Amino acid sequence: MSNHSKQAVRQPFAQEHTRLIGSERGASISSTSFAHQTQDLICFSHLRWNFVYQRPQHLLSRASRHFRVWFWEEPVADQQPWLEVRPINPKLHILVPHLPAGTDPQTQHDYQRRWLQELLAQQQITDFVAWYYTPMALNFTEHIQPRLTVYDCMDELSAFRGAPPQLREREKQLMQQAQLMFTGGQSLYEAKKNLHPSVHAFPSSIDNHHFGQARLGLDDPADQQALAYPRIGFSGVIDERLDIQLLGELARRRPDWQFVLLGPVVKIDPASLPQGPNLHYLGMKAYEQLPAYFSNWQVAWLPFALNESTRFISPTKTPEYLAAGLPVVSTPIRDVVSTYGECGTVWIADGVEEFERSIEAALQNPSALCWSRIDAQLAQCSWQQTWKDMHTLILEQFQLQYQKHSLYE
Template identity: 30%
Template structure:
């Protein structure tokens, strides 16, 4: 059934994001961009957050205040960013009700009534305000994009877990970003209303041309071999494994790129072969990561990480890099280009294998062919085929 028959191309999609538009580029940034080609327009609603703010959130608050100036700004591909006024006390009933009304008012100021009534709601967040907002929008079709199992996040308000449960019951359709979440969703609701929408990659951004790129200044003094990681550095990184590997292989240099939150990385930065260069512009990441001799995903194996499908895996592959990673369920389908390794001995052997094999033309081509199967455009086309049978 075509989009034209279903009338999606004439509708507006309202996208409730778990992260800010000006944050690190993740699934909630890439999906709205490709969605905008299928809908009349996409409204990206900035998040109210999933917990009350603390002193550690001061940088995010300042960034949000600065970004308020661009509220309603039209971005390429017919995508608009909407920044309602929020009380940053998510999980508090009175604050959630206020945030609901503020969001509703802002959306109605952007869309006329007829467009608003025919809009499609897509949420990638179990923000508690949605339990008050969605019932006020009874005519809209609701899609829940399940990207994390928030029942495993013990530091969040109970209202977040309640909202996740509510969305899994009330949404007209649920997409899951990992096989673990897909299988769980099929148990919790009718399987025909559940779809798999994997994480993916922006191929144009990550596939560098064949020319040898100049080594970025930020890592010019780091010796090879470089075992690299980029992304948010937090509690899911296995710092014990990283430290053990760095001590066991002092001739290897371990490079970490990205913002750090409660990571425990500080205690091992004194080692001479561990390097952290902080968050870098998205535009520079391909050139930085192209210098990796081995790409590494040093995640802990926990119930939380088993439920995720890391975006960076596909970005590594698009660069032509083979990846060493723990045996997460979604990575098993990626063949010989993602090498599963758990524990110190397996990980050391896998990294050594990648370093010794190098990245020849055939190897790079194989990695990129796998990545191409997970381009955001291709994944969204598949999701549309499933939605076409449900949205009327």
Template identity: 30%
Template structure:
């Protein structure tokens, strides 16, 4: 909980506060140690059934509430067809007006504005307000995957980089690309991991060994690797929601096998129990620009659970620089790596957990707080916001 009088940070989030917790929500939770946060949900159209179902459009206007101390949530509304190219400038103007109205209600001037969704929300702030672009993914590389227009997102990226005082990138690849585009003050801020309690061993109905995947099942994953594991009589436990556009037909055939289980979406609190049923955690990401610029949360989560981790070759995994993660490319090599990793090595469990603890969200949050001047850096005696 932030102290009274702590600075206020506006955070444009990529997902609703009550959605699946992602990078932006976890960093917001860490920022609450040092600041108050005005969390801005993605806007929804006033005529969408989704918004009406959530009860957020009953007044056909934005709502403001405080789901936890120090965290104020703004649920904005947008005009109809708000994602269309011709309507998007009006959408941005309407969103900014709602943020300004929320700030007036709070009687506050923000200390900083963080845009974590490439929403062009960094322009037009008064002097002294820090403007931060937080790249939690390669938005350009993932535009088509997320149903966007790559050229339009590229223009958003250029405008956002020009407006930002500080640019935070989730991976070395993304940081290097943004430096190459001339962005000023680009810093690496990788994803982290939350401590996971040790779950009591739970008997699995799947034959051993069991390879597990946690997280969204989408085009980011190369289903060929999962099929190869199943073909090699390695059981699969798939924990997470599936994008229906991903591998139609092939996915249904995969999960129909007797030694493959798909749980669909599960609450985060239940993960330790699922991890306890796995012998190996796998990150079988496909070769794509989007994945090369990503920083998979799941790999660190496997280590935090004490599991061996096997991943396809990703720059972020190379950056972690640990032999606790086995890198394997190609289905055959991946299968061999999973078989070797599945051999129990109890002496490595503590080392895996300790490594993950060094990459905790709290540690990442302290890096962000120092970059924002909320806490002293090694060369500062007082936080910037107090000076």
């Protein structure tokens, strides 16, 4: 989660129109307060900016060097309807629709459509990229006319618990509209490559410098200092993708190991999580804090269940653990096996007994592991390079549009 300051901006919904107010102190944001940009980028996301810091934040922070970025989140419940506009920097704003609890779907769409139109008008956004993480945003954006539509398909959302029944149909519609489609992993690419004429695989990347700090021996965070060693760590969203039975059984079999889990509990009952003296749920941590936690673990693990919701995942934490100098033990997630299964610092284990043996092996002599091979691999998959390659594809599409337009002049 980012530690960016939260300067809330209210946009009350009036009977006939909405109004942008620049800050709680009342300073207005006018269209002239930004230097005119050739392009804007409006992103529609099912993930919140101030949640786990992952793919959308890495990519769109970098995109704001080239575009004025507007990151539109899904609605949150509030007493009255208004649009929060929260600046992260002069070229990156988070937009959060606030709607009364129980607002019916059609009214939600109507509010969001009107607020979006107001944003386009007030900020003079006429030439822009529409970037989608959730196809469900088409419910209120079908009418917009972007210069380019990008679908960054980071997960198979239709396989997640609680997915809307219309999601598959909306995704099909989005793929028909999008000129570019990116996927968050190789297996997802294989599943989608024949469904769109321009699909490109961009698996989980790495901020090497950030997580490489963990190799320097950082101070142990306060809420972890009292824990014994060895420590087996997991960092990420704790939801239906986690193999709870595996976690509980391994903790029971190895009371001498400390299992540390960082991250929010989402879509599952926290009471369903296994408990024990060597199981430690420390909650969600800021992105900036993660290297210190990783620096004081001995092994990282990915105890994912093998089900529909994990069939196409490409865990961002795999390269982050490795950049931190942690050996990794994972269930046989396809993208982990194909990308890191032969690197020498990742063990693939299926079942509690294999996990126990693999973690024991990883703990034996970590200094003897060959890190040069994986470090060379990680050096080729930075978020900076991923954004550079995506941006190149976007610019190529602009050029194709220009050439096509020139033919008909």
